[in-house]
Amino acid sequence: MGLINPAAASEAGERTVVSEASPNFVTTTLDFLTNWARSNSLWPMPFGTACCAIEYMATAASRFDIARFGMERQSFSPRQADVFICAGRVPFKLAPVLRRIWDQMPQPKWCISMGACASTGNVFDNYTIVQGIDTLMPVDVYVPGCPPRPEGLIYGITLLQKKIRGESIVDEQLRQEQLVGPSGLFLPPERVDELSEPFGNSVHQTRSSS
Amino acid sequence: MTAPVSPSVAPLRAEFGAAVERHLISCGDTIIYVSRERSHDALAWLKDTPGQEFDYLTDVTAVDYRDPERPLEVVYQLRSLARRADLRVKVALDKRRPLEVRSVWDLWKGADWLEREVYDMFGVTFAGHPDLRRILMWDTYAEGFPLRKDFPLRGHFSRAEQTRQALAANPEAHYSLEELSIADAFAELPKDMQERLARGERGFLR
Numbered sequence: 018m019g020l021i022n023p024a025a026a027s028e029a030g031e032r033t034v035v036s037e038a039s040p041n042f043v044t045t046t047l048d049f050l051t052n053w054a055r056s057n058s059l060w061p062m063p064f065g066t067a068c069c070a071i072e073y074m075a076t077a078a079s080r081f082d083i084a085r086f087g088m089e090r091q092s093f094s095p096r097q098a099d100v101f102i103c104a105g106r107v108p109f110k111l112a113p114v115l116r117r118i119w120d121q122m123p124q125p126k127w128c129i130s131m132g133a134c135a136s137t138g139n140v141f142d143n144y145t146i147v148q149g150i151d152t153l154m155p156v157d158v159y160v161p162g163c164p165p166r167p168e169g170l171i172y173g174i175t176l177l178q179k180k181i182r183g184e185s186i187v188d189e190q191l192r193q194e195q196l197v198g199p200s201g202l203f204l205p206p207e208r209v210d211e212l213s214e215p216f217g218n219s220v221h222q223t224r225s226s227s
Numbered sequence: 228m229t230a231p232v233s234p235s236v237a238p239l240r241a242e243f244g245a246a247v248e249r250h251l252i253s254c255g256d257t258i259i260y261v262s263r264e265r266s267h268d269a270l271a272w273l274k275d276t277p278g279q280e281f282d283y284l285t286d287v288t289a290v291d292y293r294d295p296e297r298p299l300e301v302v303y304q305l306r307s308l309a310r311r312a313d314l315r316v317k318v319a320l321d322k323r324r325p326l327e328v329r330s331v332w333d334l335w336k337g338a339d340w341l342e343r344e345v346y347d348m349f350g351v352t353f354a355g356h357p358d359l360r361r362i363l364m365w366d367t368y369a370e371g372f373p374l375r376k377d378f379p380l381r382g383h384f385s386r387a388e389q390t391r392q393a394l395a396a397n398p399e400a401h402y403s404l405e406e407l408s409i410a411d412a413f414a415e416l417p418k419d420m421q422e423r424l425a426r427g428e429r430g431f432l433r
């Protein structure tokens with residue numbers, strides 16, 4: 018991951034220059050340097066709530082080994098974490114816990130929604146499951162699958178790294194907290210309803226039998 | 228092949244007469260329907276009478292049928308550990324009247340959480356239960372009783388309202404660590420367990 022590795026240099030564009038006088042000097046942009054550091058040392062906060070967590074464990078273990086992407090430190094404390102990874106379905110009862118953990122994470126932070134349940138509620142279009150954690154908190158990467166294979170999650174992680182490399186430290190909006198507002202939600206209620214709309218086969222379920 | 232009727236049916240009928248409404252055999256298991264008024268007496272009799280000794284309450288649950296005329300059934304699954312015998316006892320509750328039946332917590336302490344779950348999901352109240360609160364849904368859940376057949380699959384409220392109420396809940400207000408702590412139950416534990424806990428095998432207790 019050296020700065021003078023050609024791939025990394027080309028990512029930073031023309032702006033990263035290795036001094037001709039001495040290889041000990043490199044000039045680059047602060048954005049590139051910050052994003053390079055951030056994206057290669059993400060500390061995940063795994064929040065495994067169901068079967069997807071098993072695949073997450075496989076991803077973290079030696080065969081797939083997300084330590085290769087700088088994620089060797091699983092942070093089980095939200096205060097020392099960068100990436101929130103929700104692996105599994107979230108019941109409404111757990112929603113305040115999920116939200117509080119997200120609020121406890123300091124900026125910069127990102128969120129990966131792993132699996133169909135965390136992303137959409139999956140087949141559990143019922144009274145007890147949150148229809149996608151994007152109704153509770155902002156999500157950066159959705160990983161599809163039920164469950165996603167470790168390769169899928171790794172692809173999601175590399176996508177997140179790519180996204181981080183495109184960020185800019187002067188863009189304050191990126192680091193703004195999206196708190197739960199006076200409406201009791203972090204999105205407008207219509208938006209939550211829209212995100213929770215049934216789709217696919219689930220449209221044919223009876224909304225009410227009474 | 229017809230399975231034999233449980234030998235508990237005849238003595239139970241002899242003891243309780245018309246309070247034993249009917250019995251039937253389903254998939255080899257005997258099911259006895261007893262009246263709501265005498266259910267506690269019948270279950271106590273089944274537990275304490277020599278020769279019956281149904282000392283273990285496997286489960287308490289309920290069934291709501293789609294047919295609105297058909298009563299809701301509370302189901303007790305009993306087991307005699309010594310005799311290796313099972314028995315299913317049902318109490319039919321008329322849905323037009325308040326759904327209430329006497330708690331069997333005084334007979335089997337294990338009924339505590341089982342009856343709470345039936346209350347939570349079906350809204351059946353158990354008279355005499357020491358702590359009848361919701362157990363799966365949170366305490367402030369306001370949409371009703373989810374396993375009733377007249378409960379819409381997605382709940383009564385809009386998704387936004389459900390999310391709002393969920394986020395407003397404070398989990399710590401209703402579920403404390405003390406509630407789950409066995410320190411409170413220390414005096415009631417068997418002697419050998421008390422000794423092990425006092426030695427600190429499972430962490431420091433007292």
Ligand code: SF4
Nearest residue numbers: 068069132134163164
């Ligand atoms: S997406 Fe599939 S594997 Fe993942 S939590 Fe949901 S049901 Fe389980």
